[in-house]
Amino acid sequence: MRVFDRIGPQIQAKESIGKRTRRGKTFFLGKKQFPCATCHPGAYYADQRVHVVLPKDQREYGTVDPDCATCNGEGWVLKDQWRHLSYMTPLHYLDDDGVWQDIDLTPIRDGPYFVIDRAPFVLRVAYDRPEAWYEGRETGKRAHFWASGKRQTRWDEDQQRFVWRDVAKDADVTLLVRPMSVLAETWLKSANAPHKALWDYEGGADPVYSAQDAEGRKAEWTGNEWTGRVSEIVDRRTRQRRWVETPSYPVRIV
Numbered sequence: 001m002r003v004f005d006r007i008g009p010q011i012q013a014k015e016s017i018g019k020r021t022r023r024g025k026t027f028f029l030g031k032k033q034f035p036c037a038t039c040h041p042g043a044y045y046a047d048q049r050v051h052v053v054l055p056k057d058q059r060e061y062g063t064v065d066p067d068c069a070t071c072n073g074e075g076w077v078l079k080d081q082w083r084h085l086s087y088m089t090p091l092h093y094l095d096d097d098g099v100w101q102d103i104d105l106t107p108i109r110d111g112p113y114f115v116i117d118r119a120p121f122v123l124r125v126a127y128d129r130p131e132a133w134y135e136g137r138e139t140g141k142r143a144h145f146w147a148s149g150k151r152q153t154r155w156d157e158d159q160q161r162f163v164w165r166d167v168a169k170d171a172d173v174t175l176l177v178r179p180m181s182v183l184a185e186t187w188l189k190s191a192n193a194p195h196k197a198l199w200d201y202e203g204g205a206d207p208v209y210s211a212q213d214a215e216g217r218k219a220e221w222t223g224n225e226w227t228g229r230v231s232e233i234v235d236r237r238t239r240q241r242r243w244v245e246t247p248s249y250p251v252r253i254v
Contacts, residue, residue, distance in 0.1 A: 090179040093120040093137065103179050107155055114153065114162070116177060123182060127153050130164040130173050134182055134203075143203035145184050147173045161185075173198050186253040195226040197253045214248040226253070
């Protein structure tokens with residue numbers, strides 16, 4: 001199940017296919033004026049492809065203009081040229097004072113909770129059990145997640161998710177944290193695991209579950225339970241499929 005929040009005007013730039021280096025990307029730019037044109041009256045996209053080197057430490061090659069941020073873009077002064085780079089992944093969020101801030105999904109320990117509040121939402125996660133509370137900054141949308149069992153909460157920094165092991169027989173639950181959303185996942189590690197999502201949820205519409213096995217094959221659902229079967233292609237020319245009872249584990253339910 002997924003919960004997400006809108007974070008402001010989305011300004012997208014298509015990445016040019018074909019021009020790419022190990023440390024840089026080419027962005028295809030079209031004519032568009034950004035909201036930051038008030039402080040940079042000439043800040044327009046140009047009808048050209050601009051190749052910008054984006055090393056790990058970008059400040060060696062350019063200077064960020066703090067007054068020219070958007071939710072998924074930032075202003076850069078590069079070799080006496082001003083450019084507004086727009087990324088497909090959000091970079092910033094509007095804080096309670098209406099100021100753009102960098103998104104940081106690193107959780108902070110606050111008493112019995114982990115807290116992520118440098119984002120378009122505020123997320124509180126219990127330290128000793130699979131339970132979490134979500135609130136969107138702009139919309140005020142609220143959601144509550146919980147699963148049964150007492151398990152120590154572990155933060156997986158590489159995968160950007162909270163993990164609870166063996167909350168049921170051969171089953172784990174995780175809470176994946178993204179710049180715009182939070183995704184509750186159930187991982188079934190064998191055929192002995194419960195064939196259903198282990199997260200409960202309140203806030204908004206009833207969740208609609210889907211699942212796939214380790215090979216990416218779609219799982220078959222009846223009501224709120226997985227039948228144990230997955231879809232397999234039997235004729236690649238016609239793309240004809242059939243349901244088979246030989247899933248590859250783990251099976252991921254969202």
